[in-house]
Amino acid sequence: MGTWEAGTLASSFPTPSPSPEPQASEAQREGRVALYVHWPFCVTKCPYCDFNSHVRASVDQAQWQAALITDLAYEAARLPGRRLASIFFGGGTPSLMPPATVAAIIEAAAAHWPPEGDIEITLEANPSSVEAARFAGFAAAGVNRLSLGVQALDDDALKLLGRPHDVAAALAALDVAQAMFSRVSFDLIYDRPGMTRESWQAELARAIGFGTSHLSLYQLTIEPGTRFAALHARGQLVMPDEDASADLFALTQETTASAGIPAYEISNHARPGQQSRHNLVYWRYGDYAGIGPGAHGRREGMATLRRKKPEAWLASIADAGHGMESEAPLTIKERTSEALVMGLRLAEGLDAARFAARAGVALADAVKPDAVARLATQGLIEADARGLRLTAAGWPLANAVLAAIAQ
Template identity: 85%
Template sequence: MADIPVALYVHWPFCVTKCPYCDFNSHVRASVDQQRWQAALLADLAFEAARLPGRRLASIFFGGGTPSLMPPATVAAIIDAACQHWTPEPDLEITLEANPSSVEADRFTGFASAGVNRLSLGVQALDDAALKLLGRPHDLAAALAALDVAQATFGRVSFDLIYDRPGMTRESWDAELHRALGFGTTHLSLYQLTIEPGTRFAALHARGQLVMPDEDTSADLFAITQSETAAAGIPAYEISNHAAPGMESRHNLTYWRYGDYAGIGPGAHGRRMGVATLRRKKPEAWLAGVAETGHGMESEAPLTLPERTTEALVMGLRLAEGIDAQRFAARSGTALVDALNTAAVARLADQGLLFSDARGIRLTAAGWPLANAVLAEIAR
């Protein structure tokens, strides 16, 4: 396993506001003891690195929450420590998620100096009314200004948009996406809005105060997304992620290819050598855990063979490249053919929903929108 690179995920749980659609582990706090948080993250990192000795480091991803609220000095300290614990790859990818407020945009130079070489910007919509609906703390002018600064500062920039929003039509999304593609970024993350349990949107939806597009419209919006990004030279390499060749998120590919990744910070998940790790979710509980034990671990649980098989299937089918049979066997411990209902695979292949041969399996363009249903059919 020492020859397989590892990825590092760092969770910063704080946000300026809580968006009504968000079910991520994010929290609003009046103040944060930055020095204490830096020390705790470094301790959590050291604990995790000791359990993955001798590995090469392929990527670091600062997610959240809103990691652009972190001091650049803390980002630099974590990057430096990670590169001491592991041997960094020559093309080490270091991504930081940012929100496009002016305060955070002013920090971009500091993050670049710290070692961040890829920025993921949470634009979310190119329309002020939609941004207000989504509860975003920025307007379109701030988003475009931050995007300009990001593209002038970082070698690689991605930004997120949420579509399939209430009131969205085929024509409005076509126009918004066309504008987004005109900014020239080499990566876009384009997510259909989902109603997540426990969010404010879920409560509004249950009361009939938030009406989502119908299924036919949603399907058409997805199809528009795939065709227009492909025509622009940044096709989907994963169901919701689009990139120019070579510009894919190498960190996220580690997840989807079921590689090893260490997760530190409140609520962070990890997968290392068949063990699922989970940090304490509440920031204060995580901090207390680090102070008491030197780490913020909630649980470490060996994954059963069926659990590893299912996870590898769920993640791999999201990719345009699909699941490589050799990699699947090495990572899950199960031969791909033994994990599949071969009769269902043959039937769905005849229907044009997937393609399968000795090298692996992948969804077709027709199968992608039905990924969950296909998975339920083919998993043994």
């Protein structure tokens, strides 16, 4: 069994925000499950998006409600005796779901797994697909956290990103969301073509001024198979260079930390105690059930994947009683790799005890000690008896650090 050398390495990493579950032991966490529900439909397909999203002229809402509840029952039968810690409705555009469908899924999940008293139920919404009446319906259904896809506070940028709303619509939706839900987050995409340090600083300051407890701030990336990838390949979409991107990332961390909403994960920022508890399950490599087209899941060392195409998923539900495409045990190497990738994204880093429990191998045995020592000397990582974490200097280089230290 590997161990870390005693002592704490110097680090300039910002102090992590308090965990939303500071008293929970590993045994207590093991009794929990998170539920992810994928709604695959959108009004339009954004040119940067590589998520499993589809545009359809019409959707049989009753059929989809019944199918999602059937898929849920399949997962629940394989994770008996758990407590339901969180539900996350993602997509696609989940705000296109009728509130009655959301309510039915929440009710069915609670019937399978007793919900914890502070259960977090998040729904992603787009400003162009919902209005006040639908927000109220989601709140009445049990949603207590809304994540709003604002994406930019500039109308020209929204047009570039292919968003069907403008800034005025986004801010109107945000006002309604903050009136309806105690916890609200919204997304912004930065590092966009033509963006300067000054323009992002002003946009970010404006975003912080709205007073939400959580912000997801993503650097624009060119994903294969997207319309942006084709434009980029033809030289019709020019991205900021590496130095400019690094400067925008550093500005983002400094600005949010100064405003009391520091990063707790590379792209996610929250006021103390307001972190996304559902997403922390992913990053801490906990168990979660994933239902709906293309949904991934991790349960007790098994990797699950649903069929991606909505019609194929529905056919599988009808034929087999679930939408599964594959269901297979993960090897120790696969679990180790996934736990490293996820945990290094967090400000708190990798907890050695949790890593061993989830990956099945000691953290010290999953990394190259010489590489850890070298990168620690360079000020990129910090390692001690508690675990391993990136420093402020190492965070922008997370992929390179991971490649260097993984066994």
